[in-house]
Amino acid sequence: MQSEQAVELGQQAFMQALLIAAPILVIAILVGLLVGMLQAMTQIQDHTLSYIPKLTAILLVMCICLPWIFEKLTEYSAQLFTSIPQMIFGG
Template structure:
């Protein structure tokens, strides 16, 4: 294994991890900003008011994006397992 291969493999792994986290993080960010604006407008500063909607929206985003997430993870894992003989050389 060359240093370039290791760096490329690590980069590909990190990109995949970020891509898999993006839908949930984006939804959580959008809902968090929306709830914060509502809280600022109504002056209601309850912690559960910001926490519960984010958890529910992230869970819904996970349910909708789960097939795509699994397809990406299975493809990456399959490629890693198929190329193990090439990696050992």
């Protein structure tokens, strides 16, 4: 395996990880921001109050996005496993 192939493989893996994690992270940020704004408006300064809405939103998004996440992971894994012989034998 040449260094260009290794860099490309690492870049593809990083992009897949970002793509898979993006919906969950975006929802967690948005819910955290919304709860923070509500806490500021009502002057409730309890740090543990934001955990329940965040966890609920993350679980909901994971339940909705899980088939898509599995599809992306299996596509990437299949692509990776089919390209391994080319990388090893230089074809």
